Amino acid sequence: MLEQTLARLAPVAKPDNTWxxxxxxxxxxxxxxxxKVPPQQVIAEPVPRNTAAAIALGAELILRTxxxxxxxxxxxxxxxxxxxxxxxxxxxxxQETKRPGRLVVLGIPPARPETGYGYIEVxxxxxxxxxxxxFRVRRFIEKPDLQRAREFVAAGNxxxxxxxxxxxxxxxxxxxxxxxxEISERLRRVAEAPRSKFTAALERWYPGCQNISIxxxxxxxxRGLVCLPAGGMGWNDxxxxxxxxxxxxxxxxxxxQGGSVVELDAANNYVQAPGKTVAxxxxxxxxxxxxxxxxxIMPRTQAQKVGKLVQELEKQGKDKLL
Numbered sequence: 001m002l003e004q005t006l007a008r009l010a011p012v013a014k015p016d017n018t019w020x021x022x023x024x025x026x027x028x029x030x031x032x033x034x035x036k037v038p039p040q041q042v043i044a045e046p047v048p049r050n051t052a053a054a055i056a057l058g059a060e061l062i063l064r065t066x067x068x069x070x071x072x073x074x075x076x077x078x079x080x081x082x083x084x085x086x087x088x089x090x091x092x093x094x095q096e097t098k099r100p101g102r103l104v105v106l107g108i109p110p111a112r113p114e115t116g117y118g119y120i121e122v123x124x125x126x127x128x129x130x131x132x133x134x135f136r137v138r139r140f141i142e143k144p145d146l147q148r149a150r151e152f153v154a155a156g157n158x159x160x161x162x163x164x165x166x167x168x169x170x171x172x173x174x175x176x177x178x179x180x181x182e183i184s185e186r187l188r189r190v191a192e193a194p195r196s197k198f199t200a201a202l203e204r205w206y207p208g209c210q211n212i213s214i215x216x217x218x219x220x221x222x223r224g225l226v227c228l229p230a231g232g233m234g235w236n237d238x239x240x241x242x243x244x245x246x247x248x249x250x251x252x253x254x255x256x257q258g259g260s261v262v263e264l265d266a267a268n269n270y271v272q273a274p275g276k277t278v279a280x281x282x283x284x285x286x287x288x289x290x291x292x293x294x295x296x297i298m299p300r301t302q303a304q305k306v307g308k309l310v311q312e313l314e315k316q317g318k319d320k321l322l
Contacts, residue, residue, distance in 0.1 A: 060191035081234020107159025
């Protein structure tokens with residue numbers, strides 16, 4: 001999926017202009033999958049600190065090496081079925097970033113009352129009228145219950161938050177300095193460090209950053225935020241096991257990854273247990289994922305609670321399981 005993300009960005013961003021923020025465990029694999037991206041632009045977080053810190057670090061490095069240019073944030077766990085349409089939308093968003101202080105978030109027209117995505121409520125008066133229009137954002141709403149999701153879809157002025165952002169480096173850094181000044185200051189110090197001392201500075205300053213998303217920390221409070229509708233590009237977020245199952249089995253059925261499954265009165269399950277045979281009896285719509293030191297079992301309808309499980313494991317000091 002990382003390779004696919006880089007491939008669809010190729011029409012709008014050269015590898016030399018690409019930064020990847022990852023972690024220590026994945027950096028070697030990322031370097032192998034992204035050989036055209038300069039190694040010094042593949043940054044491994046010393047500890048996970050959510051999207052605000054990662055974006056702040058990327059923006060600081062881009063500002064110092066490329067100047068005050070438009071930059072985008074593109075998660076690598078997305079599926080985009082129509083990359084040409086995606087590239088066209090990104091070009092429109094880049095033009096929008098030329099307005100002072102403009103922060104652009106891509107919004108996906110909701111196809112159903114989805115409870116697993118965040119929503120963006122827009123003010124229906126468009127900033128520009130030529131298609132696609134750009135709307136001012138009224139508010140972000142985190143994952144709603146089913147009734148509220150149905151209301152959002154019926155209202156017509158709500159979009160799924162795609163988690164894809166466009167802005168000038170200076171625009172997001174100004175917003176970070178206003179709303180998350182401690183993160184801003186810490187990562188400015190990292191970016192100012194000489195190359196020979198960059199890793200040491202990252203180790204020193206990054207762990208103290210607040211663990212917060214860019215949505216909560218900045219975008220929900222920022223001025224100049226607009227939503228660019230991004231329909232028709234075949235977007236799907238595979239940020240949960242349930243979403244992965246739906247992508248692999250759009251017509252239902254059991255999905256097996258890396259092992260084999262024997263079912264008796266069982267159906268529509270996702271099983272990832274490399275090298276093992278898993279027997280399922282009387283269970284439907286379940287997720288089963290095995291790693292060398294842990295086993296996850298849950299109904300697909302509960303997949304959004306994995307984040308809470310991660311928080312609980314961190315509280316118990318069981319970070320190695322993550």
